[in-house]
Amino acid sequence: xxxxxxxxxxxxxxxxxxxxxxxxxxxxxxxxxxxxxxxxxxxxxxxxxxxxxxxxxxxxxxxxxxxxxxxxxxxxxxxxxxxxxxxxxxxxxxxxxxxxxxxxxxxxxxxxxxxxxxxxxxxxxxxxxxxxxxxxxxxxxxxxxxxxxxxxxxxxxxxxxxxxxxx
Ligand code: NI
Numbered sequence: 447x448x449x450x451x452x453x454x455x456x457x458x459x460x461x462x463x464x465x466x467x468x469x470x471x472x473x474x475x476x477x478x479x480x481x482x483x484x485x486x487x488x489x490x491x492x493x494x495x496x497x498x499x500x501x502x503x504x505x506x507x508x509x510x511x512x513x514x515x516x517x518x519x520x521x522x523x524x525x526x527x528x529x530x531x532x533x534x535x536x537x538x539x540x541x542x543x544x545x546x547x548x549x550x551x552x553x554x555x556x557x558x559x560x561x562x563x564x565x566x567x568x569x570x571x572x573x574x575x576x577x578x579x580x581x582x583x584x585x586x587x588x589x590x591x592x593x594x595x596x597x598x599x600x601x602x603x604x605x606x607x608x609x610x611x612x613x
Pocket of ligand 1: 536537538539579580583
């Protein structure tokens with residue numbers, strides 16, 4: 447396993463649309479393990495392959511306090527959603543920024559697990575928000591892009607400044 451480098455907003459590579467996984471093989475299992483290790487090390491509650499510049503549809507999530515409930519979603523698809531809820535979100539690709547985003551309150555997601563088995567999961571609350579946030583990454587969308595242009599521009603400037611300072 448390895449800790450991978452997380453790319454930061456406004457890096458254009460975050461806008462790449464990920465392609466579906468054709469075969470869940472050792473390479474994909476190894477990617478999922480690396481994503482998990484990177485997420486736990488950060489620490490964060492979710493990570494998409496897009497954020498480590500791998501453009502395959504793989505996300506990992508763990509919202510548990512004990513950090514022992516890893517969930518891997520390969521080719522995830524939201525097949526049903528209902529309700530609306532607003533929650534403050536953050537992102538490992540946009541460090542230090544926390545903003546409220548409105549998303550579906552409850553979702554049903556269909557995905558493959560690390561064995562390549564299809565499963566369906568109903569999620570609500572933080573888990574539902576987190577899964578929607580990570581699936582957005584696979585579509586090339588970062589949560590700050592739900593905000594107003596004014597707010598987005600401020601965040602963009604802040605991130606560019608931060609990057610210059612850390613070079
Ligand atoms: Ni994120």
